[in-house]
Amino acid sequence: MTGLVPAQDVLTTLRREFEAEDDTFLLKLRGAHLEWDRDAFSRLEQAMRAACELYQGRDVMERWIAEGFYEVSHFVRGWTSHPHFPRPEPGEYYDACLERLDDLADWFFRGVHNYIEPHTWSDL
Template sequence: MTTPDHILVLKEELQGEDGSFLIELRCNLKWNKKAFIRLIRAMQDYIERRPKSESLERWVAEGFWFLDHFVKEWSSHASFSRPYERQYYEDAYERLHDLAYWLFVGESPYEDGSLHHSMSNSYSQRIRWRIV
């Protein structure tokens, strides 16, 4: 049985493989936007495709939990270069938190069940174009 691509990508990202968002962030003190997009897409694909009746695998739960706090803590350090607007990072932190919420609670934090909308339409537009 082969492993679906989104799970392979998620494993590579969470295990800190070469070119992963976490390696760039932690070791190179660099926010790799392309790697971040790959990470959040893999996270969302995992959530949307996993059977709700299945138990969470430990590596997935630990990875989502870790990302929810580590990324913000690490990239908020004074030595970390931030080439994007402050709001971009705030939106990214919120996206990671929302993905963790969705995984652990079992429902999207947004009314329509996606990660593309929120209570504020302006936020919805901002998160869509700034993160992706």
Template sequence: MDDLEFLRREFAAEEGSFLAGLRPDMVWDKAAFTRLEQAMRRVCAAYEGHDELPRWLVEGFWACSDGVRDWTGHPAFPRPAPEDYYNNAIERLFDLQYWFVMGESPYLPGTPWEEL
């Protein structure tokens, strides 16, 4: 499956996706998040500098960054990993949203994306 098809399934919160696990199950699957984040990163790179973006992707990046922050911000959301992990992951989603919409990475050229 290519990255666009993968993101279409993720943004639709299809069964087995990272987003489907967050709501209503309140489960943060680290491996599923990594797959989502890496696909989003590759799509950002592919669309960098484009003047036109598919609406469904813009909506998906926006909903993902805001939604994950909102869903995991609930006091009852279980956090078995260190708090910094979740904070960094949510910041990463906002960095990816910025990159996708603005057409350029928020990091200086050549700066590696730290694995979470």
């Protein structure tokens, strides 16, 4: 993925998402309407996946990236697990998304994902 998208674009998108700027998944999720925006989630997930590829095998990374991966992997699950959080999609979709966030955080921090290559990450 990072071969197609410049690394700086990936990092810019990731920073915007992690800082919950306008029109980002986290802002919509935490906002007044408690909206799980599928397109915004996809943008976040794809940026996280690209960052995992970009940082795979590296020993040094910027703190904001590590903090963002950690926070997203914990916050989204906790925030959306409230029984009154609106979930218009089938439950399997949310379960798959939360599992993906866990997988990406695991990949980012360990430097390798848990799947046998060749592995294709399906779109959610």
